[in-house]
Amino acid sequence: MDELLLRSLTPSVLAVLVRRGADFAAAEDAVQDALVEAVRVWPGDTPRDPKGWLVTVAWRRFLDATRADTSRRRREDRLDEEPAPGPAPAVDDTLQLYFLCAHPSLTPSSAVALTLRAVGGLTTRQIARAYLVPEATMAQRISRAKRTVSGVRFDRPGDVSTVLRVLYLVFNEGYSGDVDLAAEAIRLTRQLAAAIDHPEVAGLLALMLLHHARRASRTGPDGSLVPLAEQDRGRWDTGMIAEGVGILQAALARDRLGEFQAQAAVAALHADAPTAEETDWVQIVEWYDELAGLTDSPVVRLNRAVAVGEADGPRAGLAELAALSDSLPRRTAVAAYLHERDGDLATAARLYAEAAHKAPTLAERDHLTRQAARLNAERR
CATH class of the missing domain: 1.10.287 (Helix Hairpins)
Known part of the structure; x- marks a missing residue:
């Protein structure tokens, strides 16, 4: 069974059902049923048109579920004309799913989870393991997200920048469990690049x-x-x-x-x-100037201060840093680095230790603690 093929087909199959009038949650359930059926049937009888097969099975499962819901009898009349089996349409609706999963009504964490489920084709268990949370917790998060976007219709273009931010969030999560989220983000972004x-x-x-x-x-x-x-x-x-x-x-x-x-x-x-010493820091500062003009982000200005410190000397970097808020994440670590380069080892050691207490991850805390210990040892 080609799991990668199934995952690559999932978003386009789901998008077909949504385009035909199925609400997102019901369509997603039907597609998952079709995927389970594919795992059972395909090893012995792989279809010539896998996408068409999945669309047909998923649509039938959706219709069966709709018919079983007596409160939606009127809707059944509109949906009852089942499209004839055959090759799946060539149109790629995947882009619609990207916009749906990055809907502004969703929180960033919910948008990421829904993207991994609907566009990435990952199971709830895989997503939960990647985020190191219980499967039940992730299932609730995804269910809430699906309810939020159910009924959303696209009568105007979606916001590409929002989709890109969601994908970047996925990439920055790195990897854990049996899902490499960085690699998954690259796969999804390649898919998006092919669609737009x-x-x-x-x-x-x-x-x-x-x-x-x-x-x-x-x-x-x-x-x-x-x-x-x-x-x-x-x-x-x-x-x-x-x-x-x-x-x-x-x-x-x-x-x-x-x-x-x-x-x-x-x-x-x-x-x-080729080496760290040969880095073109002057040109990097210029690119950070461009970036600051585009985003006006404090994080960009923090990174620019580091680049200025490399291009023009640590005191120039510290002067740039002075304009930034002390509450900015990793500012203290940057200050420690620049003071060390300026030869003020006592201040640098103190700031490294302070930064270690503020570090967002255990790996960063350990690294900064070692830096402080190294400088304290050198001063003895």
């Missing part, structure tokens, strides 16, 4: 590929974090980097710059440097 010609979709795909190419070097054998400057660049995936750079260059050539393209440009400059 948009430079920011290409920009996000390039950004994901460029970040993912460095994945093997980001942690040590003991699971500890390895900063970018200390990573073994020989372990970076050069093929993935080349693909990401190629996609980015094609997007930038269209002269419709967006934040994901700008972020990808920064990642490409890091990937292009």
